[in-house]
Amino acid sequence: MSHITSARVLVTGGAGFIGSHTVDLLLEKGCKVRIIDNLQPRVHPRGKSLWVPEEAEFIQGDVANPLDLSRALRGVDCVFHFAAYQDYLPDFSTFIHTNAESTALIFELIVSDRKRYPVQKLVFASSQVVCGEGRYSFRGAGEPQRGGEGEKGLGVNPWAILSLRAASEPGRRVM
Numbered sequence: 001m002s003h004i005t006s007a008r009v010l011v012t013g014g015a016g017f018i019g020s021h022t023v024d025l026l027l028e029k030g031c032k033v034r035i036i037d038n039l040q041p042r043v044h045p046r047g048k049s050l051w052v053p054e055e056a057e058f059i060q061g062d063v064a065n066p067l068d069l070s071r072a073l074r075g076v077d078c079v080f081h082f083a084a085y086q087d088y089l090p091d092f093s094t095f096i097h098t099n100a101e102s103t104a105l106i107f108e109l110i111v112s113d114r115k116r117y118p119v120q121k122l123v124f125a126s127s128q129v130v131c132g133e134g135r136y137s138f139r140g141a142g143e144p145q146r147g148g149e150g151e152k153g154l155g156v157n158p159w160a161i162l163s164l165r166a167a168s169e170p171g172r173r174v175m
């Protein structure tokens with residue numbers, strides 16, 4: 001999108017870590033920003049935080065709910081999709097429902113009515129899981145041990161090493 005400064009932008013998960021920084025930057029650039037976030041209680045135990053700016057329109061809703069998402073998506077040019085259920089919890093189906101189904105639902109709504117949902121650009125976060133957890137070793141019986149700190153402890157997954165190097169370069173931002 002060439003003219004981000006005049007864009008109407010939806011940030012899903014805009015009250016969260018990555019989403020809230022994105023919201024700040026977009027407002028700084030002059031965008032009209034809407035947030036949809038369900039204020040997941042584990043992430044927001046005290047409700048809506050002060051860092052959610054008044055200048056952004058805030059919808060408390062669920063990205064996996066077609067009615068909530070349809071309301072949030074209406075009339076926006078660009079979507080940053082950062083709403084996510086995370087943290088290695090064992091309710092695996094909730095991950096799929098929130099993270100994968102919501103993504104499918106965004107596309108479903110967009111193709112259903114291009115006038116109502118004139119989205120031109122979608123940005124998704126990758127997952128920190130692509131970096132892997134590094135090398136494990138077994139020292140006798142019991143649980144496997146993590147390989148240790150730094151590059152020596154990483155190993156099998158080349159992306160892990162690339163990420164670590166990139167993260168340690170001054171001024172480099174890694175998402």
Ligand SMILES: NC(=O)c1ccc[n+]([C@@H]2O[C@H](COP(=O)([O-])OP(=O)(O)OC[C@H]3O[C@@H](n4cnc5c(N)ncnc54)[C@H](O)[C@@H]3O)[C@@H](O)[C@H]2O)c1
Nearest residue numbers: 013015016017018037038039040062063083084125126128
């Ligand atoms: N933080 C990192 O280091 C990192 C690294 C790589 C990728 N990511 C990815 O970036 C994305 C955002 O991560 P984050 O660190 O900002 O997470 P976060 O938990 O801080 O923010 C996620 C936000 O989504 C909201 N949310 C959860 N379920 C929702 C639902 N059903 N409907 C609406 N909102 C909902 C939460 O309330 C929260 O505000 C995730 O997909 C994550 O996997 C994060």
